[in-house]
Each structure stands twice: as C-alpha cells, then as structure tokens.
Amino acid sequence: xxxxxxxxxxxxxxxxxxxxxxxxxxxxxxxxxxxxxxxxxxxxxxxxxxxxxxxxxxxxxxxxxxxxxxxxxxxxxxxxxxxxxxxxxxxxxxxxxxxxxxxxxxxxxxxxxxxxxxxxxxxxxxxxx
Ligand SMILES: [Zn+2]
Numbered sequence: 618x619x620x621x622x623x624x625x626x627x628x629x630x631x632x633x634x635x636x637x638x639x640x641x642x643x644x645x646x647x648x649x650x651x652x653x654x655x656x657x658x659x660x661x662x663x664x665x666x667x668x669x670x671x672x673x674x675x676x677x678x679x680x681x682x683x684x685x686x687x688x689x690x691x692x693x694x695x696x697x698x699x700x701x702x703x704x705x706x707x708x709x710x711x712x713x714x715x716x717x718x719x720x721x722x723x724x725x726x727x728x729x730x731x732x733x734x735x736x737x738x739x740x741x742x743x744x745x746x
Contacts, residue, residue, distance in 0.1 A: 619642065624647045668695065
C-alpha cells in the first residue's frame with residue numbers, strides 16, 4: 618500500500634476507484650484521499666528550476682529524469698510546453714538572411730529570450746533519438 622502523500626502515514630486503506638478506474642486510497646491518519654500514481658505527482662518549483670538548469674547543461678532528458686526523480690514522459694511534456702512558450706524569434710528571419718549560429722545565440726540572449734532556443738533542437742534530438 619502506498620504511503621499518504623500528505624502525512625506519509627502508511628495507515629492507508631483502499632477506497633474504491635475513481636472515474637478512470639484507478640485505485641483510490643484513503644489515509645486513516647489525516648483522512649486524505651489519493652490515487653497512487655507517481656506519473657502525476659506534483660513537481661515542485663525547485664525541481665523545475667533544477668530541471669531548467671540541467672537542460673541548459675545539455676544533459677540528456679533520461680539523465681535529468683533519473684537525477685531529479687521525475688518520469689521521462691512528464692519531463693518530455695514539460696520541455697515541450699517550455700519550448701512552445703519560447704518566442705520563436707530565430708524563425709522570424711527568412712532563410713536568405715541566415716545568420717551564423719553564434720550570432721543567433723547572442724541575438725537570442727540580447728533580445729531577452731533564453732539560449733534554450735539554440736539548444737532545444739539538440740535536447741529534443743537526444744530525447745527522441
Ligand atoms: Zn495522511
């Protein structure tokens with residue numbers, strides 16, 4: 618039986634099933650109900666900022682997931698979301714005026730976006746390759 622996510626008590630009993638068929642549990646100490654599902658555990662802001670740093674170090678996603686103890690599917694979703702929210706300023710310029718990569722990076726930095734724009738393709742390639 619999983620421990621209670623609120624009080625860490627192991628006095629936990631089964632408590633029926635939730636809408637999607639997953640086993641629901643109830644803590645006998647604090648009364649909290651929960652579904653044991655590590656994929657859906659809440660990732661703290663601290664963990665996220667650590668992940669951000671590790672991503673900048675070009676560490677493969679599998680390595681990050683194992684170090685910060687999150688699932689790879691979660692991490693992939695997190696990175697995708699992050700990537701989607703980064704303004705794609707690099708793509709604004711037409712191909713004919715393609716800049717050297719170091720210009721692109723310094724441009725991204727000076728324009729206030731992060732270097733992630735330049736590094737993301739590598740990270741994604743590492744994750745899916
Ligand atoms: Zn509890």
